[in-house]
Amino acid sequence: MTALFDTAWLLLFGLPGQQPGGLLLSVLLFAAAGGLAVLLGFAYAMAATAFPAAALPLQAASALLRGIPPLLLVFVLAHVVSASTLLAGVLALALYSFSHTGEILRSFLGAYPPGLAEQARVMGVAPWRDWLTLRLPWLLWRGLPALLTHWVSLLKDTGALVVIGVGELTTVAKLLSEARSDWAAWIEVLGLASAFYLGATLVLLKLLPALARALRCVPPV
Amino acid sequence: MFHADADTALALSVAHAALATVTLWAVSAALSIALALMLAHGMHGSGPLVRRGAGAIVNATRGVPTSMLVLAAGMLAMASGGGLPVPAIFTGTIGPFQHVAWAIAAALALGSCGHLAVIFHAAYGALDAGRRDQLLLLAHHPVRKAAILLREVLGIVLPPTGARLVHHLHNTAFASLFPVAELFGLIRGQSEASAQVFLFAAVGALTYAGLSLGIWALVRGLEAALVPPVRTAEAAP
Numbered sequence: 001m002t003a004l005f006d007t008a009w010l011l012l013f014g015l016p017g018q019q020p021g022g023l024l025l026s027v028l029l030f031a032a033a034g035g036l037a038v039l040l041g042f043a044y045a046m047a048a049t050a051f052p053a054a055a056l057p058l059q060a061a062s063a064l065l066r067g068i069p070p071l072l073l074v075f076v077l078a079h080v081v082s083a084s085t086l087l088a089g090v091l092a093l094a095l096y097s098f099s100h101t102g103e104i105l106r107s108f109l110g111a112y113p114p115g116l117a118e119q120a121r122v123m124g125v126a127p128w129r130d131w132l133t134l135r136l137p138w139l140l141w142r143g144l145p146a147l148l149t150h151w152v153s154l155l156k157d158t159g160a161l162v163v164i165g166v167g168e169l170t171t172v173a174k175l176l177s178e179a180r181s182d183w184a185a186w187i188e189v190l191g192l193a194s195a196f197y198l199g200a201t202l203v204l205l206k207l208l209p210a211l212a213r214a215l216r217c218v219p220p221v
Numbered sequence: 222m223f224h225a226d227a228d229t230a231l232a233l234s235v236a237h238a239a240l241a242t243v244t245l246w247a248v249s250a251a252l253s254i255a256l257a258l259m260l261a262h263g264m265h266g267s268g269p270l271v272r273r274g275a276g277a278i279v280n281a282t283r284g285v286p287t288s289m290l291v292l293a294a295g296m297l298a299m300a301s302g303g304g305l306p307v308p309a310i311f312t313g314t315i316g317p318f319q320h321v322a323w324a325i326a327a328a329l330a331l332g333s334c335g336h337l338a339v340i341f342h343a344a345y346g347a348l349d350a351g352r353r354d355q356l357l358l359l360a361h362h363p364v365r366k367a368a369i370l371l372r373e374v375l376g377i378v379l380p381p382t383g384a385r386l387v388h389h390l391h392n393t394a395f396a397s398l399f400p401v402a403e404l405f406g407l408i409r410g411q412s413e414a415s416a417q418v419f420l421f422a423a424v425g426a427l428t429y430a431g432l433s434l435g436i437w438a439l440v441r442g443l444e445a446a447l448v449p450p451v452r453t454a455e456a457a458p
Binding site: 064066067068069070071072075076079152153156157159160162163170173174177178183186187190193194197198201202 | 280281283284285286287288289290292293296297300387388390391392394395397398405408409412418419422425426429430433434
């Protein structure tokens with residue numbers, strides 16, 4: 001029982017001397033990469049909407065990026081940003097996430113009701129206020145289900161950092177299971193790690209819509 | 222002359238690795254679609270136990286990362302030593318590790334089947350109940366019924382299935398954690414051996430983008446060939 005608790009602790013918080021790691025690091029990586037991707041995605045969506053001539057090349061570049069596996073992005077960024085594998089991992093995941101988030105935000109921004117834009121213009125709402133109080137909440141309201149689906153995928157894709165040895169949950173599970181010799185111990189480690197991923201995705205699926213409702217981005221369903 | 226030979230050798234090795242990736246993708250995607258059809262059928266099952274069981278499997282496979290499934294399958298297969306004789310269909314993977322490639326294909330299939338089952342389930346649910354009953358009355362044999370339903374839902378099912386199959390292609394890169402031949406393993410190995418990371422990364426990125434484009438074109442082709450045209454009131458006789 002103590003061994004099981006110790007394994008769970010290592011999977012949750014990382015190996016000794018490499019903390020934070022495990023699930024905690026996976027969640028931190030997810031939050032950093034996801035946050036950066038949303039910022040980049042907003043910039044991309046605004047640029048593609050404001051400059052229609054640039055929309056096609058931007059979309060082509062985004063589609064090309066979406067065609068590259070996250071593992072390859074992680075591997076390449078680890079060589080570009082050789083000083084820190086952690087930073088390389090965040091940047092690679094952010095790029096991968098941006099290629100999806102940007103398109104989601106662009107498509108929803110394209111569907112912003114012209115009537116609302118016209119009303120804001122007639123009422124003399126300043127552009128920055130229009131964006132902050134009308135367009136962004138509308139984008140989050142309409143785009144949240146699509147963003148949530150992508151974020152669940154992103155949380156699981158933090159496991160791609162196993163190829164560069166960043167000590168997130170998949171890497172810790174791999175190291176712990178490789179250090180053991182019997183099948184039962186492997187199944188225990190990998191089963192626990194899978195359960196932690198499953199739990200984290202379920203929490204994400206429940207937490208984010210509740211948070212959005214609390215922030216009044218989304219009306220109660 | 223030396224450069225031409227080196228370029229040819231590089232192109233050949235990338236082509237072989239791409240073929241290995243396509244084989245791994247095709248086998249695991251076929252397995253995944255079969256599993257997903259069974260799960261989607263279970264989600265519409267008559268008994269609550271079957272429905273809940275299928276739903277639980279779908280949620281579990283969608284919540285657990287494919288990397289974890291590949292890791293578990295690969296480690297178990299490596300430790301088993303290959304007791305079961307399996308067909309050697311994975312090009313580039315040496316004989317003693319063919320069973321590892323099969324195990325990884327099964328893990329990849331498991332990783333995508335939940336997502337595909339939800340797509341199939343949603344498509345079936347999107348059919349109007351009256352239309353569904355009308356269609357099912359046209360056939361008595363279960364296979365004929367399935368064929369009629371499939372034709373009806375293809376328009377809904379194909380685009381998201383195509384997107385998932387591109388993601389599925391990207392997941393094949395996890396096979397590089399084991400001695401199974403595929404494209405990412407080649408790119409990684411050659412980059413580290415030659416220190417020409419960006420050359421190999423660019424070749425890999427373009428090859429993956431090309432394969433993704435191929436999947437997209439295949440799905441669009443299937444849509445064009447199989448999805449019945451939408452009849453409008455004006456077009457109807």
